[in-house]
Amino acid sequence: MPRLILSMDGLVLKEMPLEKERTTIGRKPNNDIQIDNLAISGEHAAIVTIQNDAFLEDLNSTNGTYVNGQPVKKHVLQNNDVVELGKYRLKFLSEHSAGGSEQDEAVAFGSAVAVDSPAAGAPTSGEPATVAAPAANVVGMIQILSGTHAGRTLELSKSLTTLGKPGTQVAVITRRPHGYFITHVEGTVFPVVNGHSLDAQAHRLNDHDIVEIAGVKMEFFSQTVQQ
Amino acid sequence: MASHIGQVRLRNEDCVACDESQGLAVLADGMGGHAGGAEASRMAVLTWMDRLHAVADGMLVEDDLRHAAHLANRAVFMASRRDPGLRGMGSTLVAGCFRPDGVLLVSNVGDSRLYRLRGDTLECLTRDHSVLRAQCDAGMIESASEGPAALRGLLTRAIGVEAEVVPDVAVFALEPDDHYLLCSDGLTDMVPDADIAEILVTLGGSPQVAAEHLVDLANDRGGMDNVSVIVVSSSASVRLGTELG
Numbered sequence: 302m303p304r305l306i307l308s309m310d311g312l313v314l315k316e317m318p319l320e321k322e323r324t325t326i327g328r329k330p331n332n333d334i335q336i337d338n339l340a341i342s343g344e345h346a347a348i349v350t351i352q353n354d355a356f357l358e359d360l361n362s363t364n365g366t367y368v369n370g371q372p373v374k375k376h377v378l379q380n381n382d383v384v385e386l387g388k389y390r391l392k393f394l395s396e397h398s399a400g401g402s403e404q405d406e407a408v409a410f411g412s413a414v415a416v417d418s419p420a421a422g423a424p425t426s427g428e429p430a431t432v433a434a435p436a437a438n439v440v441g442m443i444q445i446l447s448g449t450h451a452g453r454t455l456e457l458s459k460s461l462t463t464l465g466k467p468g469t470q471v472a473v474i475t476r477r478p479h480g481y482f483i484t485h486v487e488g489t490v491f492p493v494v495n496g497h498s499l500d501a502q503a504h505r506l507n508d509h510d511i512v513e514i515a516g517v518k519m520e521f522f523s524q525t526v527q528q
Numbered sequence: 529m530a531s532h533i534g535q536v537r538l539r540n541e542d543c544v545a546c547d548e549s550q551g552l553a554v555l556a557d558g559m560g561g562h563a564g565g566a567e568a569s570r571m572a573v574l575t576w577m578d579r580l581h582a583v584a585d586g587m588l589v590e591d592d593l594r595h596a597a598h599l600a601n602r603a604v605f606m607a608s609r610r611d612p613g614l615r616g617m618g619s620t621l622v623a624g625c626f627r628p629d630g631v632l633l634v635s636n637v638g639d640s641r642l643y644r645l646r647g648d649t650l651e652c653l654t655r656d657h658s659v660l661r662a663q664c665d666a667g668m669i670e671s672a673s674e675g676p677a678a679l680r681g682l683l684t685r686a687i688g689v690e691a692e693v694v695p696d697v698a699v700f701a702l703e704p705d706d707h708y709l710l711c712s713d714g715l716t717d718m719v720p721d722a723d724i725a726e727i728l729v730t731l732g733g734s735p736q737v738a739a740e741h742l743v744d745l746a747n748d749r750g751g752m753d754n755v756s757v758i759v760v761s762s763s764a765s766v767r768l769g770t771e772l773g
Binding site (some may be wrong): 370371372388460461463471473475477478479484485486487503 | 566723726727730731733734737740741744745747748
């Protein structure tokens with residue numbers, strides 16, 4: 302059974318198995334996990350557990366829900382994800398905590414932002430050791446597969462590349478030390494990656510992902526550039 | 529002005545609040561002690577916001593912002609005197625009041641900043657109350673970013689450290705396609721102005737996305753400090769790099 306470990310300021314407060322299909326977290330006493338602190342909303346967040354999969358949802362809380370330092374509205378919890386609500390942390394441990402999966406890199410990155418403040422002690426290194434950062438000579442590319450620009454190739458050499466149709470749908474691809482990420486910017490339809498519609502979160506692109514923006518299909522790949 | 533506001537807050541010691549209906553945005557970066565920093569920034573933001581909400585009717589003027597900063601200062605100062613656990617706490621404060629008649633009031637204490645992007649030009653509308661800034665003004669160092677690291681973050685003014693504080697208050701004219709950024713030094717220590725400008729130019733019309741990208745960038749550059757940003761946009765246009773046919 303997946304479980305949560307609640308802590309504050311590095312102090313473990315309790316460990317809770319995710320027994321129910323829906324576990325609510327909030328300040329009010331009717332929550333499954335009650336955290337009596339003003340920074341926590343009455344109904345702050347919920348976790349829906351289906352077998353060993355857990356989905357975290359922020360219930361429009363005032364101060365937000367963060368996973369590994371990033372604000373989230375909805376998030377599929379991965380082993381070792383750290384959920385932050387105010388000063389409180391909930392570490393998610395799935396049943397099979399073997400590790401070594403590709404999700405580990407997200408966790409490694411998260412550790413860089415898990416330090417509360419410089420005063421909390423010597424900061425742990427923010428370097429995500431397991432992440433293959435794109436070398437300076439590796440650049441992401443987009444090949445457009447459909448529409449009037451089919452066949453065209455774009456080099457993602459800038460730190461930000463916006464793509465789409467104004468007023469319809471726009472997405473941005475960002476170049477970051479640990480890879481390329483796509484984020485929805487505007488429009489009612491969200492980008493689709495390999496047939497799955499994204500949510501508001503940034504999504505990491507892998508080689509040969511098929512991305513669809515504003516009805517246009519394209520393939521992402523990385524390429525080594527001769528210097 | 530129909531403003532669109534995006535905000536991101538990471539970690540405990542910063543606090544932000546926005547009120548789109550009144551066009552108010554305020555950000556505070558706390559300092560001192562265990563709970564102190566977080567408490568100071570929270571009190572500063574809540575007190576400031578409460579005061580300006582109380583001026584419900586009529587247009588906010590410069591004195592309203594001065595008074596709100598004064599009350600925020602008093603609240604933090606009194607609390608730090610009352611509670612030994614909070615002694616020595618303080619906070620920065622930067623705030624914008626985006627008035628419907630096209631006037632922007634800006635107020636700040638400390639080294640959190642308010643930037644304006646107009647066209648492709650990014651300009652900081654506030655002046656840091658920091659030792660480095662003062663040395664720079666006195667001609668002792670070339671630029672505030674070149675000063676000794678030990679002096680970084682040392683403030684000449686802060687909310688809640690003394691019984692009285694004098695906030696800077698200034699008035700600007702809003703233009704239709706302006707974007708504004710309020711941020712703590714966790715951003716500006718890590719991300720150069722040129723990169724801030726690029727994100728605001730590209731994504732400013734989508735303030736939430738822009739705010740998240742700014743914080744991501746600070747973290748990617750190894751930012752260990754609190755990072756908080758508020759992006760306020762008066763237009764919702766995103767600048768498109770590649771238009772898909």
